[in-house]
Amino acid sequence: MSDPWDGPGGQGTRSRTARVPAQRADEADGAPPPAGGRGAARKAAREAARPRRGTRARRATPVGRGRRALRIAGLCTALGVLGTAGVGWWFYQHLNGNIHSVSLDGKGGTEKADAFGRTPINILVMGSDGRTSKTDCKLGGGCSRTGVQSGSNADVEMVVHISADRSNATVMSIPRDTMTKVPACADSATGRSTAGYYGQINSALQYGPACQVATVHQLTGIPIDHFVKLDFSGVVKMSDAVGGVSVCVTDDVYDTYSHLKLSRGSHTLKGVAALEFVRSRHGFGDGSDLGRTISQHIFLGAMIRKFKSAGTLTDPSAVYGLADAATKALTVDDGLGSVKKLIGLATDVNKVPTKRMTFTTMQTGADPGDSNRVVVGSGAKALFSAIAGDRSLSTGSGKKPGAASATAGAKATASAVPASDIAVTVQNGTAITGRASVVADALTGQGFGTGTTTGNAPSPAATTTLTYGAGQKAEARTVAEALGLPASHLKQGAGAGLTLVVGADWPSGATWPGGSPSASSAPADTGAAVSNAHAQTADQAKTCAKVSPYRTVSLNGVPMTPAQAYAAARGKPDSDG
Known part of the structure; x- marks a missing residue:
């Protein structure tokens, strides 16, 4: 862009021989003043300065002022460049400073490269139920007697597999009620350790994220090379950052435990409403954790579609909001502990079409010793084997996952x-x-x-x-x-x-x-x-969360269905209200 003082050709229009406007004509030539005194002299000077017919006047400007303006413009440009670079560096350092990372110490196994040297990515995504801050106490409740707590369980566990060629992905949920063997673990951050025990899988997080990763790896045989952990406030921040997530429910629903209250149909959920939806286990399915995993898949599928939708990742303010929220909301392993690595991961995920992202839930069976718990069920080993073997569970043709039998x-x-x-x-x-x-x-x-x-x-x-x-x-x-x-x-x-x-x-x-x-x-x-893994793909935008038809909730001490609770609680505003 040319300097605004320049003409169309980019060259200066001022004459280097032009007189300074304040200079008197008589003094410029050294001639004696004309007759009539100073008044006559000034009049003569004005007449001389008036443009003749057919000529164009050109304002003369001192040479010194032009050079000074150019120097100021150059200085401003330089400061602008330095300022932009400074803001960019500050932003990068700011985001890096947000990230909290923890070492896995190799407890999740190691991925094997394919014939072309490419490796799959397996990430354990954990949703913590910890009330480890006043904010999470307020969001999760349950702190009135205990106060801020120190431990947490992994109430949400999803193994996210991205294929070596980045053509497909699988998200497998593991119900939190699954009983399994937790290996010997020690949390380097808290010093808490265990010699190993048989118990509920989500409890392994009490011994640190690396212990939870080791437990899932031992159960499934799937190498887990990364983890991402979110708490209650993290879910709120992420849903707000994307501008809300669109979901639908098959009936009126009021989960008196998670406080989710929605009318039948479609809704855009932000903040606390989004948290209530992904936490609800009494509102959907049979009221167990199995129903919750399916509604969480619906939510994640909608969020992924939102990420990929036009404009979301091209709006600088939206990108900043997403990056700032994500880095504040996540705890990750040190293999993902920088903005550059997280951007690389997001790029890999973005390469996978939504019709090739398959959501599944690990097959389970009833625990013989406890009707409120489950164990690994028939078919789960085939699911584990498919993920560990880097095999796609979707056809890529829009058909139901697994429709093309192997x-x-x-x-x-x-x-x-x-x-x-x-x-x-x-x-x-x-x-x-x-x-x-x-x-x-x-x-x-x-x-x-x-x-x-x-x-x-x-x-x-x-x-x-x-x-x-x-x-x-x-x-x-x-x-x-x-x-x-x-x-x-x-x-x-x-x-x-x-x-x-x-x-x-x-x-x-x-x-x-x-x-x-x-x-x-x-x-x-x-x-x-x-088989029996409740498989669906991320492109299924019309899938609604099925509200439980059972009496899974209680209002004023009376057991009822979520729809009945909605009708009985007309005075309570809806979650998206």
Whole structure:
């Protein structure tokens, strides 16, 4: 841009020989004053300065003033550049200063690179129930007797997997009521430690984020290389920063525990209302943590769509608000402990289309010892295996996740039977204790049916055989491919079902010696991985949270459904009001 003192060509228009306006004409030439005295002289000077007809007047300006103006403009420009750079550096340092990071100490395992040297990313996202500040006490409640607390549980746990090629992602929720083995842990920040115990999975956070990561890694076998932790106030800050998140509910709902109160239909939730929604476990589903994970997926899907929507990430003020809120709201591992690393992570997530982001909930079963707790259920091992194996759970075509069953090997094997529909009787024909269990566990871990059983063979067997009933050759081939068992070991029997007798020629391991399980066989069966996992993709904008039809809440001591509670509490304003 040219200096405003310059003409169209960018060159100065002032004449270097022009007279200074305050200089008298008579003094400039050294001539005697004209007759008539000073008044006549001034009149003559004015006449001389008046432009003649057909000429254009040009105002003369002192040379010194022009040079001074240029120097001032240059100085201002320099100060502007330095100021901009200074603000940028301050902003970067400010955001870095917001971030609180903790070391994982390698407790989550290590990802393996693919053939092109790319590695997946697995992040454990934790929502803490800690009332560790006055703000969180006010938001979460429960501090009236205890005051500000020191410990916290991971009431929300999601394993976020981003594929090595960044083409797809999976978010797997682990219900907080899951019972599991917590390994020996020590929190470097508080000094609190445990020798290990069997208990509720969310309690591991009391021994630090690294302990929670180690517990999830031990349970699932999935390498966890990063974690992100939010508290109550963090959820409020993030929902405000994105300008609210749009969700819908299938009926009127009033959760008297989380205080969520919404009428049937669509709503944009900010701040405390957003927190009430993601915390609600009595308002949706069956009133347990399982229903809450599904509504949380709906919320996250809407937030991701908001992030990706036009304008959100191109508005400087919005970007600043998001960055400032995110860095203040999060505790992360030291592998994500800088603005540059967090931006890199956001960039990786942004590469994945919403139709290739699959939300699932770990399959669970009832805990035999406590009806209020759950244990890892049938099919969970297949889900864990799919995530650990970097396999996509979405088709990328808009179909329901898992609709394209992984018996893609059907092209070669003519098998169209999902592994989850196949049960195998595994018998030990060797003198080695536990051989049948090793092979059976390998099958169920790859998603084969829960009817898979073990036992001893009627007599010792020198050769391994897989016997199948009439019309079950396709199932037998699926089993054989999953174990790397040659087709020569398959034979049709007189009875029904599949029976695998492990012989002396297979003394160890879960795959046939020298065999290679087919990449297109059961391990890639996404149908088994998402079976009963409540799978949905992030592009499903019309999915509404299903309000519980059960009496999961209580108002004035009277049990009722969330919809009944809404009607009975007409005087209480709605959460988005």
